[in-house]
Amino acid sequence: MTRRRPVIGVSGSMIMAEGSYAVQAAGMRNLEAVAEAADCLPIIVPGMPDHAEIGELLELCDGFLLTGGRANVHPSRYGHAETEKHGSFDHGRDAVVLPLIGAALEAGLPIFGVCRGIQEMNVALGGTLHPEIRELPGRMNHRMPPGEKNHEVIFRKRHPVRLTPGGEVARLVGAEEIVTNSLHGQGVDEPGARVVIEGVAEDGTVEAISIADARRFAIGVQWHAEYDACADPVHCALWRAFGAAARDAAIRRERRGAA
Template identity: 50%
Template sequence: MSRPVVGIIGNQYLINDQYPAHAGGRMNSEAISDVSGCMPMLIPADPRFVSVPELLELCDGFLLTGGRPNVHPSEYGEDVTEAHGEFDQARDAIVLPLVRACVDRGQPFLAICRGFQEVNVAMGGSLYPEIRDLPGRMNHRMPPDGTLEEKFELRHEVTFTKGGVFHGLMGAEKVMTNTLHGQGIKRAGHTIEIDGHAPDGTPEATYVKGASGFTLAVQWHPEWNAAHDPVSRPLFSAFGDAVRDWAGAAQPFDVTRLSA
């Protein structure tokens, strides 16, 4: 019996500063295969090569990954500043309409870091270009030095809404997560439910209110150590269940059934 397919949104890179490539972190594929129980398929997120209707037909669900480039501020009505960093407008052109289409259809997605920010922008929200520059906020960026283990180590708590979706999924109101992001939610999209915060108030966990499918999004990186981390594993397991529901033509995964 074949596994359902999860399209993993890829990012553009230059190998050896010269050779252009679409790539995705192996830990994303490991989490989808080993924990979600689905077949990972890397998607070149560029409208020259793929279209949203094709992706919706080909894949049963989507993993919206992290990535160094940020969503272009024109997508939420703001001007570019130096603080906004690098951009990937080809990815914007695929992922933003893909999010809206998945919400409309009830097709599942799990969003991580940049993906978390894409979901907010797709639903009408905006972003701060640099969280650490805001009064009272901590530095959420990846440590510049150290091993991968040190960069992905657990660095702060996330507190979930009592009785909410993430509380129900995790079985706890507070969990420890890593943090490797510079931007964050400024204005929440009109259907975005913020269901978890960092100690400094930064939104860390959301879903789309009223959506018929799985739309969970997190600002941290649960793909790291996903098979063993007590926060990552239930997230990817629930996503796998949602993808199987969709692939089996069952009713879309009802996110409210996760509520505590």
């Protein structure tokens, strides 16, 4: 019998289609990366806390991809007051994804956080975020070029990231320095409990983390690993490792069910 592909829950974001119609959406590159680079089946997890029940998601999914998004984690989630610098919010996504992270870690399911996703992982484990990294002393502007529409320009590689020698990310990608397509305004400030810094930009901004004592893949990156996921060697290595962890989780689930 052919074994089914692992199911990956992909965090959806609430957007207004045509300025008036609320939808839950995930970018095509995220879905394609799950399907093609990780060889898994993507399904969108809606930011609907009254309907997206955590226990059901854990039973349905073999891993979770936490995507990027325009909206930011609401600062009240990490004990800060809201300001204009914090930008827009997606309260529904906060209410689903933040508790899902802890539950998935406890269940031993793999997690891959990309852009906003790394920030969600940090907040879920008790860490904080800074609303404007570029305003910190010595930091550079990590935001995308304003008004740019050309994706080759938007997602071009911008700066090096030094990976922790011997760390989980360095081991997976086979390098201790890479160049990334990081695009963000917010960033990790105080790391949460169990959050291990795996990589920093040349200005000291946290660009990669792992979660200590996670039973399977639990990595967050501040850059857009969904871009060129099958061809870029660094991105491909991360997606393959994520997919392998999801397959392992799915196989073990099947074995428990058959016992």
